[in-house]
Amino acid sequence: MANDNDLTEAEMLAAYDPSAWDRPSLSVDVALLRVREGALGTLLVRRAEHPFRGRLALPGGFVGIDEGLDDAAVRVLRDEAGLEDVFLEQLYTFGAPRRDPRTRVVTVAYYALVDPRRFDAITRDDVVPARVEVPWEGEEGGPVRVRDARGRRRLAFDHDEILGMAVKRVRGKLDYTPIGYDLLPPTFTLAQLRRVHETVLGRRLNKDSFRRRVLASGEVEPTGERQRDVGHRPAALYRVRQRPT
Amino acid sequence: MANDNDLTEAEMLAAYDPSAWDRPSLSVDVALLRVREGALGTLLVRRAEHPFRGRLALPGGFVGIDEGLDDAAVRVLRDEAGLEDVFLEQLYTFGAPRRDPRTRVVTVAYYALVDPRRFDAITRDDVVPARVEVPWEGEEGGPVRVRDARGRRRLAFDHDEILGMAVKRVRGKLDYTPIGYDLLPPTFTLAQLRRVHETVLGRRLNKDSFRRRVLASGEVEPTGERQRDVGHRPAALYRVRQRPT
DNA sequence: AAAATAGTGTCTGTAAGACAATATAAC
DNA sequence: GTTATATTGTCTTACAGACACTATTTT
Numbered sequence: 367m368a369n370d371n372d373l374t375e376a377e378m379l380a381a382y383d384p385s386a387w388d389r390p391s392l393s394v395d396v397a398l399l400r401v402r403e404g405a406l407g408t409l410l411v412r413r414a415e416h417p418f419r420g421r422l423a424l425p426g427g428f429v430g431i432d433e434g435l436d437d438a439a440v441r442v443l444r445d446e447a448g449l450e451d452v453f454l455e456q457l458y459t460f461g462a463p464r465r466d467p468r469t470r471v472v473t474v475a476y477y478a479l480v481d482p483r484r485f486d487a488i489t490r491d492d493v494v495p496a497r498v499e500v501p502w503e504g505e506e507g508g509p510v511r512v513r514d515a516r517g518r519r520r521l522a523f524d525h526d527e528i529l530g531m532a533v534k535r536v537r538g539k540l541d542y543t544p545i546g547y548d549l550l551p552p553t554f555t556l557a558q559l560r561r562v563h564e565t566v567l568g569r570r571l572n573k574d575s576f577r578r579r580v581l582a583s584g585e586v587e588p589t590g591e592r593q594r595d596v597g598h599r600p601a602a603l604y605r606v607r608q609r610p611t
Numbered sequence: 612m613a614n615d616n617d618l619t620e621a622e623m624l625a626a627y628d629p630s631a632w633d634r635p636s637l638s639v640d641v642a643l644l645r646v647r648e649g650a651l652g653t654l655l656v657r658r659a660e661h662p663f664r665g666r667l668a669l670p671g672g673f674v675g676i677d678e679g680l681d682d683a684a685v686r687v688l689r690d691e692a693g694l695e696d697v698f699l700e701q702l703y704t705f706g707a708p709r710r711d712p713r714t715r716v717v718t719v720a721y722y723a724l725v726d727p728r729r730f731d732a733i734t735r736d737d738v739v740p741a742r743v744e745v746p747w748e749g750e751e752g753g754p755v756r757v758r759d760a761r762g763r764r765r766l767a768f769d770h771d772e773i774l775g776m777a778v779k780r781v782r783g784k785l786d787y788t789p790i791g792y793d794l795l796p797p798t799f800t801l802a803q804l805r806r807v808h809e810t811v812l813g814r815r816l817n818k819d820s821f822r823r824r825v826l827a828s829g830e831v832e833p834t835g836e837r838q839r840d841v842g843h844r845p846a847a848l849y850r851v852r853q854r855p856t
Numbered sequence: 857a858a859a860a861t862a863g864t865g866t867c868t869g870t871a872a873g874a875c876a877a878t879a880t881a882a883c
Numbered sequence: 884g885t886t887a888t889a890t891t892g893t894c895t896t897a898c899a900g901a902c903a904c905t906a907t908t909t910t
Binding site for chain 4: 859866868871879
């Protein structure tokens with residue numbers, strides 16, 4: 367190519383041919399997490415086509431040529447998992463050259479946190495809830511293991527790595543961001559909140575200091591309501607003070 | 612396209628045409644950070660071509676079709692900034708549809724931390740050191756301002772956002788990871804280490820408790836040496852105990 | 857000796873962990 | 884009343900901030 371330094375910027379843009387070089391494909395994948403009955407769970411889709419046909423995978427899809435990355439993640443979550451208006455944040459970009467056997471595909475991974483009630487409301491036969499087992503402590507990191515109603519599953523691509531990175535990220539952010547509330551219904555007791563934290567972190571927390579810390583944080587306020595029909599003294603219900611969208 | 616569910620995976624891979632859809636270009640950009648004389652600095656390159664010709668930008672380049680993302684970042688750092696073997700970690704992926712006026716370019720941003728001595732050893736006339744000014748407190752986030760020998764500079768693309776995200780990330784990781792040592796020479800005093808932390812965090816730290824905390828962490832060990840020619844009582848020199856690659 | 861910073865020892869306040877005591881709803 | 888958990892209060896311990904004091908080098 368000749369030296370283009372004599373062109374104006376407009377001329378240069380007009381002459382630019384984006385197809386001149388081979389380039390990777392770009393996708394997004396969304397690692398959904400929920401907490402229920404003291405266990406981490408996720409939502410997977412069964413692949414209808416090669417590669418990894420029949421295997422479970424994260425909801426995902428290719429990024430449109432004029433589509434923002436966040437927009438693509440929102441679209442995938444809506445179209446493949448039937449979920450909208452959930453916590454969604456970019457996680458990490460995975461681009462090992464042979465992670466997809468078709469061709470080079472770089473994927474921008476997102477993670478989402480969902481109130482388990484909305485999770486349960488999903489009824490699509492290609493969407494499969496699965497339990498997430500974390501085989502490492504703390505924020506060590508590494509792939510997770512996944513188990514659906516039929517037992518242990520190997521996920522497509524490097525999706526067990528992506529889920530593992532999502533768990534690691536949430537563990538890291540739980541202590542100093544209001545992220546835990548996205549895993550709960552709009553109104554909750556302090557015991558429920560603690561149970562969510564314990565499940566995500568994979569360890570028990572001190573009941574008293576957890577309570578003190580949360581109340582002192584100013585993140586929650588009592589609704590004035592209490593639990594009903596619980597077979598013991600009902601706990602006060604709280605809500606997040608200002609959900610910071 | 613006809614239903615391909617009757618093909619074997621091998622047939623499907625052979626038939627797959629990666630050029631069938633438009634796709635974004637993919638680049639990497641590296642936000643370098645160093646601390647010197649109580650100020651954050653970075654390393655920029657002057658763009659020789661459109662777009663943003665003549666403006667300063669982060670070292671960056673397109674990802675090869677068979678090149679790993681980390682490998683691309685290492686290559687860019689070596690070829691454009693002349694640096695090797697520095698701390699380098701993926702930061703965030705920026706993909707707003709119009710961030711590059713040529714065409715859709717998604718960039719995987721990395722950040723690197725460098726001992727300022729190695730920084731100073733670079734002598735290339737297209738590489739420009741610049742001071743980084745952070746106009747926000749704590750981990751609020753947002754773009755930074757950049758100033759080179761000639762004064763305030765507007766960076767190409769969204770590179771001031773990327774640098775801002777790098778500062779935010781380092782601030783967040785400084786307290787609970789051994790990341791600060793990558794900004795220092797192999798041997799250092801506790802006062803130098805504290806000064807680095809103060810510069811990154813943008814606030815003063817308590818001298819006594821910083822000292823106690825670092826010594827109690829077990830991350831450093833005394834070399835047995837002391838400073839020389841400092842005009843006051845010389846401080847003991849320390850090194851990192853085991854650099855965890 | 858003066859200047860300047862390194863390093864040590866001690867006190868205080870805050871927050872977490874542990875644990876005991878009391879409260880309240882369902883049965 | 885019994886059961887089961889919520890909620891409050893107290894004590895202890897760990898650690899950060901503050902500050903005073905001593906140490907050691909250059910000038």
